[in-house]
Amino acid sequence: MADSLILSRRDLDFLLHEWLQVETLTERERFAGHDRETFDAVLDLAAEIATEHFAPHNRKADENEPHVVDGKVVLIPEVAAALKVFGEAGLAAGTLPEELGGMQLPQVVSKAATAWFQAANVGSSAYPFLTMANAHLLLAHGSQEQIDTYVRPMAEGRWFGTMALSEPQAGSSLADITTKAVPQDDGTYRLTGTKMWISGGDHELSENIVHLVLAKIPGGPAGVKGISLFVVPKFLPEGDGLGERNDVVLAGLNHKMGYRGTTNTLLNFGEGVHTPGGAPGAVGWLVGSENRGLAAMFHMMNEARVGVGLGATALGYTGYLHALEYARTRTQGRPPAGKDPAAPPVPIIEHSDVRRMLLAAKSYVEGGLALGLYCAKLVDEETTADTEDARARAHTLLEVLTPIAKSWPSQWGLVANDLAIQVHGGYGYTRDFPV
Ligand SMILES: Cc1cc2nc3c(=O)[nH]c(=O)nc-3n(C[C@H](O)[C@H](O)[C@H](O)COP(=O)(O)OP(=O)(O)OC[C@H]3O[C@@H](n4cnc5c(N)ncnc54)[C@H](O)[C@@H]3O)c2cc1C
Incomplete structure (x- = not known):
């Protein structure tokens, strides 16, 4: 093969x-x-x-x-x-x-x-x-x-499933979220507010969508210490199936530059479009304890951060492989030591500057893949290593590396693709090649 x-x-x-x-x-x-x-x-x-x-x-x-x-x-x-x-x-x-x-x-x-x-x-x-x-x-x-x-x-x-943290006015600073969760007599909460940027926030691809939502319970501490986590399904579960439509609705789609096939949504919670149990408000259930929501949400965010880094690496990797294949098959020019115009042109991979570009791209994507998999192995160590010490060490290392595992490949995977485009020369500027 x-x-x-x-x-x-x-x-x-x-x-x-x-x-x-x-x-x-x-x-x-x-x-x-x-x-x-x-x-x-x-x-x-x-x-x-x-x-x-x-x-x-x-x-x-x-x-x-x-x-x-x-x-x-x-x-x-x-x-x-x-x-x-x-x-x-x-x-x-x-x-x-x-x-x-x-x-x-x-x-x-x-x-x-x-x-x-x-x-x-x-x-x-x-x-x-x-x-x-x-x-x-x-x-x-x-x-x-x-x-x-x-x-x-x-x-x-x-x-x-989704994760719903960001709001139009609160992205980097989650302390400023305003989505509210009001406790009900039956132990559930009713959520109202607007979430922005929610990946996979609405679609018809699955029977149900399970939103994990950050919100504040009125009367709680200010800032991040007052954030709680709720599970808010699109359809309320009933027995083994689906019950009423919950009061969470699509307010609009964001149109991104990449990841276009993933819906990215503005979601309204508790607008009253649906009235589960006869009342407006999105029905949610507390996950973990009150006011400890951000710490719990980090569990998903951290996995998503490593995943985003791996995604950027993967995009750079496939770009690099396509550029490598192109450089092996595209012939152009002759080597400096053999300028005989009667000699056939050589594959561009023989030109040292093309090799430089390919090697640079290769180092970024191989490095990114190594970093992502190393972090994933640390997650295994954090949860299954034999000693408490080894688990704690993995946890600390992950805390340091997770933001890097997201941001470094996001920056350099793009550079790898930039180089892959350049290896394709003018053809790289067309939309005919998968770079
Ligand atoms: C493709 C995509 C998918 C996403 N998916 C999800 C999702 O599924 N769920 C979800 O909840 N969110 C999601 N997000 C939202 C993402 O988490 C936010 O975009 C991010 O938190 C940044 O928030 P913001 O866009 O409001 O930028 P802002 O917070 O407004 O930041 C704007 C700029 O200011 C800088 N900045 C902000 N504060 C400071 C500061 N204190 N010091 C220095 N610089 C600062 C930022 O670094 C940035 O450069 C997604 C975003 C994108 C683009």
Whole structure:
């Protein structure tokens, strides 16, 4: 089989096995059911599904942004079809515990599989990866009832999840959020407010959407110390199915420069468009304890930050592989030592400046992939290392590295793609090449 232009399996194998020694994780109880063969099988499956079901509609999804018709978000049909294959393959539950139908994979192997989807089609892949991070948060901070209600259908790929932190007036400074959650006699809360930028915030791709929402309970402390976390589903769960429509509605779509296939939404909570239980207000359930919401939300945010960094790396990686392939096949000019016009032109990879560009791009994307997978392995260490000391060390290292794992590849993955465009010369300026 020809080498993939989506991602390098050789590089992934090198990082996972020769560098991170992920097979040693199988000595731990949580991963004892795995071995090199099962890890390889997951990566093979990811590569196959990414190549056959995600990559083919990457460009089409980019060119046909989500739009709203009669209040519903319309996406090209290939997105739902690809996500169905993803869910049916069990990949939505890759890292989840076996009792929830998961594969109980180490994070590091799961993130390596994730990179295939991000490189193939970053827009479509965001839905399941947000959902997985949402499920991980609920597993860490939710009640057993919340886990049973929300994580199971997410593990089955039927419900998707979001994180709703940002507001139009409060992005970097979450202390300034104004979404309000008022306690009710039945133990639920009613939320009102507006959330901005919510990825995957509305669509028809899943039966339900599980929003994890930051809001303030009136009378609580000012600033971030008064932020609580709520689970607010689009449809209220009822038995094993769906009940009333909750009072959370799409107010508009944001039109981004990238990740275009991922809907990005302005959501109104508690506008009174729907009246669950006969009253306006979005029904929510507290996750964890009151006023401890931001700390809990960091569980999902941190996973998303490493995921965003890996996404940027993956985009740079596939750009680099396409540039490498182009440089091997595009002939132009002759080497300085052989200027005979009668000699045939050489592949441009033989020109040292083209090599410089390719090597620079290669170093950025290989470095970004290494950083992302290293962080994912730290998550495994943080949760399953044998000693308290080792777990604490992994936790501290992750705190330092997580913002870097998001921002460094986001900056240098773009530079890698800039170089990939330049390797294509004037052709790189057209929209005919996937760079
Ligand atoms: C594609 C995309 C997807 C997103 N998905 C989600 C999502 O799913 N859920 C969600 O809740 N949010 C999401 N966000 C929102 C994202 O978290 C915010 O954009 C981010 O927090 C920044 O907020 P802002 O855009 O309001 O910028 P601002 O906070 O207004 O910042 C503007 C500029 O000022 C700088 N700045 C702000 N404060 C300071 C300061 N104190 N010191 C120095 N510089 C400062 C910032 O660094 C930035 O350069 C998404 C955003 C994007 C672009």
